[in-house]
Amino acid sequence: MNIDRTAIEAMDNRFRVNFINSLSGFKSANIIGTVDSNQHFNAALFSSVVHIGANPALLGMISRPDSVPRHTLENINNTGHYTINQVSSAIYRQAHHTSARSERHESEFEFGQLTPEFRDGFPAPFVQQSALKIGLVSKEIIPIKSNGTLLIIGEVQTVVIPEQALANCGTIDHQQLDSVCISGLNSYYTTHLLGQLNQAKKDQPVAPLD
Amino acid sequence: MNIDRTAIEAMDNRFRVNFINSLSGFKSANIIGTVDSNQHFNAALFSSVVHIGANPALLGMISRPDSVPRHTLENINNTGHYTINQVSSAIYRQAHHTSARSERHESEFEFGQLTPEFRDGFPAPFVQQSALKIGLVSKEIIPIKSNGTLLIIGEVQTVVIPEQALANCGTIDHQQLDSVCISGLNSYYTTHLLGQLNQAKKDQPVAPLD
Numbered sequence: 069m070n071i072d073r074t075a076i077e078a079m080d081n082r083f084r085v086n087f088i089n090s091l092s093g094f095k096s097a098n099i100i101g102t103v104d105s106n107q108h109f110n111a112a113l114f115s116s117v118v119h120i121g122a123n124p125a126l127l128g129m130i131s132r133p134d135s136v137p138r139h140t141l142e143n144i145n146n147t148g149h150y151t152i153n154q155v156s157s158a159i160y161r162q163a164h165h166t167s168a169r170s171e172r173h174e175s176e177f178e179f180g181q182l183t184p185e186f187r188d189g190f191p192a193p194f195v196q197q198s199a200l201k202i203g204l205v206s207k208e209i210i211p212i213k214s215n216g217t218l219l220i221i222g223e224v225q226t227v228v229i230p231e232q233a234l235a236n237c238g239t240i241d242h243q244q245l246d247s248v249c250i251s252g253l254n255s256y257y258t259t260h261l262l263g264q265l266n267q268a269k270k271d272q273p274v275a276p277l278d
Numbered sequence: 279m280n281i282d283r284t285a286i287e288a289m290d291n292r293f294r295v296n297f298i299n300s301l302s303g304f305k306s307a308n309i310i311g312t313v314d315s316n317q318h319f320n321a322a323l324f325s326s327v328v329h330i331g332a333n334p335a336l337l338g339m340i341s342r343p344d345s346v347p348r349h350t351l352e353n354i355n356n357t358g359h360y361t362i363n364q365v366s367s368a369i370y371r372q373a374h375h376t377s378a379r380s381e382r383h384e385s386e387f388e389f390g391q392l393t394p395e396f397r398d399g400f401p402a403p404f405v406q407q408s409a410l411k412i413g414l415v416s417k418e419i420i421p422i423k424s425n426g427t428l429l430i431i432g433e434v435q436t437v438v439i440p441e442q443a444l445a446n447c448g449t450i451d452h453q454q455l456d457s458v459c460i461s462g463l464n465s466y467y468t469t470h471l472l473g474q475l476n477q478a479k480k481d482q483p484v485a486p487l488d
Contacts, residue, residue: 069438091412091434093459095304120422130329227280237296253449259304263370265371270384274371
């Protein structure tokens with residue numbers, strides 16, 4: 069079927085939110101850990117973490133507009149530090165719980181039954197239950213004019229990872245970590261390796277990795 | 279194990295590219311279709327398509343710097359139109375092939391054995407073999423100062439989707455479409471539904487969707 073712009077604009081609001089949120093395909097599942105100036109810990113599920121560059125090592129994520137209080141965005145603005153913590157199938161329900169609306173003094177770590185963890189002097193809380201944890205410093209917060217959202221860019225300062233999940237080539241084995249992915253707002257998936265392919269050349273057939 | 283910034287900077291270049299590219303977790307797999315002013319069709323695999331907003335319906339993606347020719351970026355700049363085409367397990371090798379380096383006059387559609395398809399007067403080519411196809415108009419191209427990459431924001435103009443893959447709530451069933459996801463630069467995965475959860479409330483346990 070064909071769905072044009074007029075039909076999208078005429079959709080019921082909730083239907084449209086589900087539809088547009090699932091257009092891009094599968095999304096990463098990460099919990100962002102921050103702290104405010106009163107030592108309240110914040111955890112928030114983000115499905116928009118995206119690779120920006122390898123050198124310097126940069127990751128991005130989209131924050132909704134700050135027209136209403138956004139604790140994660142505020143804390144990153146104020147402290148400059150945050151953590152990105154991978155969601156596995158063992159904690160996907162807890163991770164989903166952190167997406168609930170809450171007050172500034174309430175910690176999603178608590179009602180989500182996740183444990184804040186401080187490591188190596190890094191000033192933002194990691195999620196103890198995550199196997200892959202990344203500590204970042206905020207580099208740029210870029211306003212997106214089209215709808216008031218913001219692109220937060222951070223530089224990787226530290227990575228905690230089980231040694232056996234790091235392949236010889238540098239790739240992280242997310243299937244071994246049992247990382248999940250998300251579709252839309254509320255569907256969680258495990259994965260199964262289909263194939264690992266060699267770097268593509270235009271005049272050679274695509275082949276499995278040597 | 280702990281990998282800090284100094285260790286990341288000291289990594290072999292290829293190792294670092296693989297490592298940082300797999301930090302965010304699973305990524306969407308889409309082929310971007312564009313056309314240049316000489317009617318050369320371009321197809322390029324992107325793993326950075328990300329949800330920006332539902333109303334207006336906006337998707338974003340990251341383009342590498344334009345310090346060397348980037349055909350997709352150039353074509354979007356010149357024509358204002360592009361398509362996003364979902365990658366399924368049936369075409370993941372062809373999709374990967376489009377990531378090969380090529381000259382401006384060469385079409386990745388050809389060496390990738392994919393078929394350009396024009397529909398309903400939309401000026402950019404869709405990928406015939408994709409089940410989910412999206413036509414967009416470019417709204418903003420935002421430079422990221424930290425490394426010279428660009429965030430391309432487009433507004434959805436038209437969506438082609440098999441009717442049975444659209445759930446009553448508006449969510450697209452990507453498992454039914456056999457959509458794949460990517461980890462790092464070259465690992466492709468199929469998915470299996472773990473659970474669909476209700477909207478989270480802080481004072482209620484997380485529960486499967488009603």
